[in-house]
Amino acid sequence: MNAFESVQSVADALLFEGYVLYPYRASNSKNQVRWQFGVLMPPGYADPSERSWSQTECLLDGGSAQLTVRIRFLQAQRRTVLNADGVEVASLQTSNASYVPWDEAVEQHVDVALNLGELPCQRAFVVAGGIDSEAIEGGALRRSRQELSGLLSVSAEALPGPYGVVRLQVRLQNTSDCSTSERSVALRQALIAHHLLIKADGARFISLLEPPEWAVGYVATCDNVGIFPVLAGDLLLCSPIILYDHPQIAAESQGDLFDATEIDEILSLRTMTLTEAEKREVRGTDPRAAAMLERVDSMPQEILDRLHGTVRYLRKVTAPEPAPSDAPWWDPGNDASVDPEHDTVMVQGVAVGNGVRVRLRPGVRRADAQDMFLAGRIGTVVAVLSDVDGVTHVAVALDGEEGEVQRSHGRYLYFSPEEIEPLVGAG
Structure with a gap:
């Protein structure tokens, strides 16, 4: 070839x-x-x-x-x-x-x-x-x-x-x-x-x-x-x-x-x-x-179904097959090993999870012009999630009115652990 x-x-x-x-x-x-x-x-x-x-x-x-x-x-x-x-x-x-x-x-x-x-x-x-x-x-x-x-x-x-x-x-x-x-x-x-x-x-x-x-x-x-x-x-x-x-x-x-x-x-x-x-x-x-x-x-239905989503990596290939669930594959409810609202990730020696206030330091893993408006802002962690590739993401709601809107709609800002600074003991 x-x-x-x-x-x-x-x-x-x-x-x-x-x-x-x-x-x-x-x-x-x-x-x-x-x-x-x-x-x-x-x-x-x-x-x-x-x-x-x-x-x-x-x-x-x-x-x-x-x-x-x-x-x-x-x-x-x-x-x-x-x-x-x-x-x-x-x-x-x-x-x-x-x-x-x-x-x-x-x-x-x-x-x-x-x-x-x-x-x-x-x-x-x-x-x-x-x-x-x-x-x-x-x-x-x-x-x-x-x-x-x-x-x-x-x-x-x-x-x-x-x-x-x-x-x-x-x-x-x-x-x-x-x-x-x-x-x-x-x-x-x-x-x-x-x-x-x-x-x-x-x-x-x-x-x-x-x-x-x-x-x-x-x-x-x-x-x-x-x-x-x-x-x-x-x-x-x-x-x-x-x-x-x-x-x-x-x-x-x-x-x-x-x-x-x-x-x-x-x-x-x-x-x-x-x-x-x-x-x-x-x-x-x-x-x-x-x-x-x-x-x-002319696409058959079974081919169209394949376009919807594919899990490419499994956490434990030797784990027993879980019981069937009505939740879709991407829903945390379909995996008892994850609980985004209670899971934590270690950042600078602090277990960061739901309710922890953080300062945002975006731009470590990306180059987004919008990051300049978020640098130094304060927010509160809402959830810690992992994607299908095993990469950790931290969901954050900004402090103030913006955060209230984000919470009401359930739409948050997402950062890697390296892009946040825990405010331990901050009021």
Whole structure:
């Protein structure tokens, strides 16, 4: 099996993230402002807020390697609708679909083979344009693509110290010849949803998220712009979307739903509720949307049931099977070993549980702009919970009117034990 095939499903999820959004119709306003992830615009595009290049810096343990960089992206293609006389029209109705002009996309990839000892180097590439036609009932669809060009620049630097670590820099630039202030026009010569897969034969990549202690200083020197590298098996996946090392697609997922990492079950159920007129428009919007609709509409009930939830880890695999319960699997009432209102967790030598007042120190495990409004606030612990992965979370209600509202609705703020400071003996 090709080494890149091992991460194909995750890479494809990146490629088509946000490709077409629920309710999957071209007429919907949010589907007229598409492609927000990993877009490299041509350098002549007038809006400086969207860059034409990205940069990955990562660490290689080993000073000699054969590298293969796979550049993956979508190339936009404009689809126009023709009637039986070959004249462009605003829409065309067939027996089961409603077609309108639309921007589709074609998967593209470019492989670049390199020797670590020959760096730095640059590799230019070109993706051809073209025009295709497809006959449909009562007319035709004409698809046109514009030529794209890009430049991959790769360099390596041996870092000081006894470990033989090399910092690899991979910079990708869109060099397409396009000068416009219209985003919809520039997108037709953009590298859309771009990401990189990097293979290194003869060396191994070091995680930037969970590096060994000796590599922490090296990690701090890496500068990533627009994409970020994570481990994916023996490969490196440089993604425009935040991921952890070794990402996977849930086994229960039946296929792409395209809509910004939404829950499969919710989107499937909502898609099933579309009217027949709306489904006609979905079929005519995009071939991928049409295939998704067919898959959802024909999904057996037992497959749909699998989307509802899965317990992946058990606390005690040797424990006897509990008696059946009417409570759902995620309800604490279904597990006598947990009692969120009475359970405690040790924080700074104090058993913290329901009723203990704490000062909030958010941001230890996350980077949320809202944390700045909570830092230093005082609240009272309501419950201590564990998720299905065994991670502990502390539910807190703020002091004052905000906390009263939180208590009345049963909606609290959740923190890791490291993000709270017990106020022992505070009044």
